[in-house]
Amino acid sequence: MSAETDASDPGLVRVRFDQPGNGAVELVLSEGPPPWPRSAIVPLEEVRAETRRLACAPVPGGLEVRPGASGWLLAVSVAEGTAAIGAYHRHVNLPPPRRLVAERRGSYVHVGFDWPADVAEVDLGYRVGGEPRVEVVTRASYDTQGGVRLAVPEDAPVEVTVAAAGTVGGARVTGAQVTALVAARTIVRYDVLRSGPPWRRSLTIRLTSSRPLRVARLSLVLRTGRVMPHRPGDGDTLGAWEQVPVPGELSLAVPDASGPYWLRCFADDDGVELSDPPVRRLQVT
Numbered sequence: 001m002s003a004e005t006d007a008s009d010p011g012l013v014r015v016r017f018d019q020p021g022n023g024a025v026e027l028v029l030s031e032g033p034p035p036w037p038r039s040a041i042v043p044l045e046e047v048r049a050e051t052r053r054l055a056c057a058p059v060p061g062g063l064e065v066r067p068g069a070s071g072w073l074l075a076v077s078v079a080e081g082t083a084a085i086g087a088y089h090r091h092v093n094l095p096p097p098r099r100l101v102a103e104r105r106g107s108y109v110h111v112g113f114d115w116p117a118d119v120a121e122v123d124l125g126y127r128v129g130g131e132p133r134v135e136v137v138t139r140a141s142y143d144t145q146g147g148v149r150l151a152v153p154e155d156a157p158v159e160v161t162v163a164a165a166g167t168v169g170g171a172r173v174t175g176a177q178v179t180a181l182v183a184a185r186t187i188v189r190y191d192v193l194r195s196g197p198p199w200r201r202s203l204t205i206r207l208t209s210s211r212p213l214r215v216a217r218l219s220l221v222l223r224t225g226r227v228m229p230h231r232p233g234d235g236d237t238l239g240a241w242e243q244v245p246v247p248g249e250l251s252l253a254v255p256d257a258s259g260p261y262w263l264r265c266f267a268d269d270d271g272v273e274l275s276d277p278p279v280r281r282l283q284v285t
Helices: 044-050 139-145
Strands: 002-006 009-016 024-030 041-043 056-059 062-065 071-079 082-091 098-105 108-114 121-127 133-138 148-151 158-168 171-174 178-182 186-195 202-209 213-224 236-246 248-253 261-267 272-275
Touching (some): 002 082, 024 062, 024 082, 098 158, 098 178, 108 158, 186 261, 202 213, 213 272, 261 272
Parallel strands (some): 186 272
Antiparallel strands (some): 002 009, 024 071, 158 178, 186 202, 213 261
């Protein structure tokens, strides 16, 4: 008997075998190795008590089945209330992880997914330009850290793959992998400079990057008090610009506000991440 998992449908197993001379072949699943020797004739109710009968579909040379769990796939030939014990195959259920999400969080990519049932570990691969790297992630580690954090360059695209892993006959095997692509994000650094005489002070936002680009939308927000704004809605918008060239500068009048307050820029552009200047440039006391 041979058993192969369908690469395009990891839950489906094709089992091929030589048809017996009499009886109808069934596939059953047991949690441990079958307790009967091959070719033994045993009462059918004994097999029913020790195993779970699987729904099968006939295909040329055998049967298709969805075990739905790990265990031993056993072929039995059933006739007149008895079962002839056939060959068995150690099956490791390796369903693909569901709902894979990879998100940039600063200098890391956070990876999360629904952990596959009955799987102790997964192979997590990621590629940044060159050869892929592979990490073995255990269920305990994943749960403790709330996912997986990958330290990757912020300005390079990343391909992430995850596949359930297990061991069959001493050999490590993996199931079908799922893939997520994380686009590169260009780091745009900015500084806030103050200049001009006391009666006509101005602010200059100076933008720099490793390569020329345009920011879809840039806004400068003022928030009174001692708490830094973390999103555009956390304060008053002093200025907003679209299709802002980088490198470049933007100028506007110093706000007529008394301290303490914060100034901070925000970019509405999926391909750009702003890098703040030192706090002393943003905070007015």
